[in-house]
Structure formats: C-alpha cells, structure tokens
Amino acid sequence: MKIQGKFYRIVWFRNDLRVHDNPALFHAAEDQQGVLAVYFICRDMLQNHCVAPARIDFIRRHLLLLKSDLAALNIPLLVINLDSALEIIPHFQQLIKTHHIEELFFNAEYPWDEFNRDKQVSEALRTDAVKVKRFHDRVIIPPGMIRNGKDEPYKVFTAFKNNWLKQARVLQLQPLKKPKRQPEQPIVVMSDKALNDLFKGLDLRDLSALWPAGEKEASSRLKQFIKQHIADYHVDRDFPDLEGTSQLSPYLAIGSISPRQCIAAALQANQGELDSGNPGVTTWIGELIWRDFYQHVVVDFPYVCKFKAMQKHTEAFPWRYDHTLFKAWCDGETGIPIVDAAMLQLKKTGWMHNRLRMVVAMFLTKNLQIDWRMGERYFMSELIDGDFAANNGGWQWSASTGTDAAPYFRIFNPVSQSQRFDVEGAFIKTYLPALAKVPSKVIHNPPPTPGYPLPIVNLSLSRKETIALFSALKP
Numbered sequence: 001m002k003i004q005g006k007f008y009r010i011v012w013f014r015n016d017l018r019v020h021d022n023p024a025l026f027h028a029a030e031d032q033q034g035v036l037a038v039y040f041i042c043r044d045m046l047q048n049h050c051v052a053p054a055r056i057d058f059i060r061r062h063l064l065l066l067k068s069d070l071a072a073l074n075i076p077l078l079v080i081n082l083d084s085a086l087e088i089i090p091h092f093q094q095l096i097k098t099h100h101i102e103e104l105f106f107n108a109e110y111p112w113d114e115f116n117r118d119k120q121v122s123e124a125l126r127t128d129a130v131k132v133k134r135f136h137d138r139v140i141i142p143p144g145m146i147r148n149g150k151d152e153p154y155k156v157f158t159a160f161k162n163n164w165l166k167q168a169r170v171l172q173l174q175p176l177k178k179p180k181r182q183p184e185q186p187i188v189v190m191s192d193k194a195l196n197d198l199f200k201g202l203d204l205r206d207l208s209a210l211w212p213a214g215e216k217e218a219s220s221r222l223k224q225f226i227k228q229h230i231a232d233y234h235v236d237r238d239f240p241d242l243e244g245t246s247q248l249s250p251y252l253a254i255g256s257i258s259p260r261q262c263i264a265a266a267l268q269a270n271q272g273e274l275d276s277g278n279p280g281v282t283t284w285i286g287e288l289i290w291r292d293f294y295q296h297v298v299v300d301f302p303y304v305c306k307f308k309a310m311q312k313h314t315e316a317f318p319w320r321y322d323h324t325l326f327k328a329w330c331d332g333e334t335g336i337p338i339v340d341a342a343m344l345q346l347k348k349t350g351w352m353h354n355r356l357r358m359v360v361a362m363f364l365t366k367n368l369q370i371d372w373r374m375g376e377r378y379f380m381s382e383l384i385d386g387d388f389a390a391n392n393g394g395w396q397w398s399a400s401t402g403t404d405a406a407p408y409f410r411i412f413n414p415v416s417q418s419q420r421f422d423v424e425g426a427f428i429k430t431y432l433p434a435l436a437k438v439p440s441k442v443i444h445n446p447p448p449t450p451g452y453p454l455p456i457v458n459l460s461l462s463r464k465e466t467i468a469l470f471s472a473l474k475p
C-alpha cells in the first residue's frame, strides 16, 4: 500500500491494539504534527513462539477495527507482512526516508526476544538520527519500581503485592485521555481485503462468535463484569461452571484493553479503595497484581525466557518425555474427568478457567511427571490469551520450579478438586457427553463407562513418587 501525507512520528503497534489509554499513541499524537501507525506480522516470531491460530485470527480481527479507529483520528495504519523480524529495521529505514519521519514511539514488551528486537531497532534508528521513545503500557507499575530493602526484585508474590499496593496508593493510576486527532490531510486507508490477504498462508482459527474483537467489546465486557460479577468474584472465581471471572484475558493479552482501565473501573466500584472494602473487588485487583508480577519476573530473571526453571536446582528433576501420555493429556483422554473436560474446553474455546489451568498443569507435571515446558508450549499453541509471562509463571508455579512455587509436597488431587469446584459435575458434562448419565456423586472418579477411557495413571502412587523425587533435589 502506498502511504501519502506528512508524518512526523511513527507509532509501532504490537500487543497494544487500541487507541484509548495507549501511551505511545497518546504522546505521539499530542502536538498534532502527523502520525503514521505501523504493525508488522512477523511470521518467524509467530512460529517460534507457538502463537495459537485462534490468537493470530484475533490479531487480524483487531487490526481491521484498529485501522478504522485510527483513520477517525486521521492516522493511517500500515500493516506489513514479513518472513522474519530481521526485516523490520530496513522497512523502518525506508519509511523514515520516504516520509522524513523524525521519531518512533512504541510501548515496551518485556520477554527476551521482544526486548532484544526492540533494542536492535532502537539502536539502528538512533544511528540514523531518529529519536526513539519507549513507554510502559503492559503493566500498571513498571518493572524496576517494586524492589525490596536491598534494591533487589521480589521472588515471592505476597511481598511484591504489599510493596505494589504501597506504591499504587501514591501513583496516578487513571487512564490517559483520548489521543488527539491529527491534521487534516488525505490519507489512504488499507482495504479490509488487502489486510486480510496479508494473513494468507497462516493457520487461522475463527473464534469470533466466542471472542468478538475490539476495544468496544473489551470495555463492555469490563462494564458487565463490574456490574454483575465482581462483588462475588472472591467466591465464584473458583467454580468453572459459573461465569465468575471477567474473561478479559484475551483482550488484556492482545492489548485491546489496558490494565489501568481495568483497575480504574475496579476502584470506581470500590469507592477508590485498593485493598479494603468489597472482597470481590480486592481479590480481582489481586489478580491484576499477579499479572504485573509475572511481567516483572521476565525482566528481572530473563533466563526464564530461555525456558529455564526459576529455581535452578529443580532443573535436575528427571522429567519424562512420554509422548503417548502427553497426547492423551492434550486430547482430553486421561480418564480423569475434570482434566479431560478442561483440556477439551481449551481445544474448543481457546481458553481455560484459571483453577483448571492449575489442575491440568499439576496433573501433567506431578502425576505424569512430564516436563512443564511441553505443557507450556502446548498451552501457547492453543490459547487465545497466550501471554509468555503469565503462561510461564503459571506453569512454573504449578511445576514447583518457579517464583512462589507451590511447595512440591502440596499436589492438587484432581478428583478432590473436581468434587469441591464442580460439585454436580455440570462442567464435566458440558465437555464429556459420554459421562452425561453418570450420577454426580461418582462422576469425578467414574466407574468404567462406555466411550470414556480408564485412568492412564495411578494418582496416589504417582503423587508419592513425585514427592520423593523432589525431596531428593538439593537446593
């Protein structure tokens, strides 16, 4: 697409596909000297990071809406298709030369590959005398600001959270105003067809019926959650058959809503209180702090981005690589109903309830003793909300290798989790029709039933074996 017009700055969009409360866009637009927006589809990064087809299609659908929202501000969105992220620098150099652009603005991404990509682009453009400005957007409190008395990062969530709350009380947490409209000039807007064509050859999965795209959808979900569910969140959030959680994770991961917009809405519902008042609201704020925590972890302990265990001594655990057992787990055929129903929820909807993510991750690592990294990659390849920091943090927590790791001897029993949190078996029955007629009392650990597999592992023996193997590791 040929871009015409006068532009002073480029805003490089990535996982921040919105116009509201977007720091890079807001600041670039402030003095109204002309802004060009750019998005690169980097096929190598999508492949290397196992990005789920559902998520790639979610990106496509978001870009279609973003281009209209930006056009209303007189900002053209240029989407460029690349085989490799290495081609980003020459593309920027070409745009900068053609349009006499002086500044590049973007919001920081913290995982190692993204951080290095941004560093290389920034260094190359600075030598071409372009000013590069990086903003913090993905988190509520930027990495580096939450430190203990020795100026070290926290490895434990509760201490991080207490310090986070202390700082948040004095920080300005309000979202930014709408970005300013740019000078009138004829701009060319990419057609929907041209944009869709750029995604040709990529594996796409259309889940638009479940997960409509866009900022409007994200903010109406937030409003609905605050109005109807947040007050009971502390109780309902553990029950997968209830609509007890916000289901905002896909939107937060792709950036069609910001964590500041979420926290502002929660504060408004709680008379401005962060950690007192309604327990539903404070528990939900606690989850947004977990989200910040894991983003800080990838900055402070970048070796986790190389798939290394956070607690180095746990690298010696003799993980198994049994592909038959792993496939049974992926396909929801383990013979443990809650695990199978959860894995089918992931396959069918691109999303899984948080309690079930912990249950299936513990089952894979502690009962099947399969390397958490295999589970982590599989999750990324299916999740519409796949986010490296949250996913790695969740997997390492479940495998007892990470920050704040669940103590290795405290292993969820999937059957008792199912009895507690899916009491009547309603969630199980939604995904496992073969068990539809099994009485609630026994559905969590059913008798042999036609069409449903027998358990692939002995839960209590495997649990004991895992505890013994962990206790033999020397910290």
Ligand code: FAD
Pocket (backbone or CB within 6 Å): 237, 245, 246, 247, 248, 249, 250, 252, 253, 287, 288, 290, 291, 292, 294, 352, 353, 354, 355, 357, 358, 361, 379, 383, 385, 386, 387, 388, 390, 391, 392, 393, 394, 395, 398
């Ligand atoms: P809500 O309960 O409404 O919480 C609000 C928001 O807080 C979420 O949207 C999410 O952004 C954040 N959040 C909530 N819980 C956590 C948590 N434990 N860690 C970090 N952030 C949290 N979350 C992802 O966004 N992407 C992932 O790839 C991901 N992988 C996970 C893998 C495992 C093994 C585990 C145990 C957890 C993982 N999580 C991940 C965290 C959590 O399961 C999801 O964020 C949550 O289920 C999303 O549902 P919700 O939007 O309804 O959350």
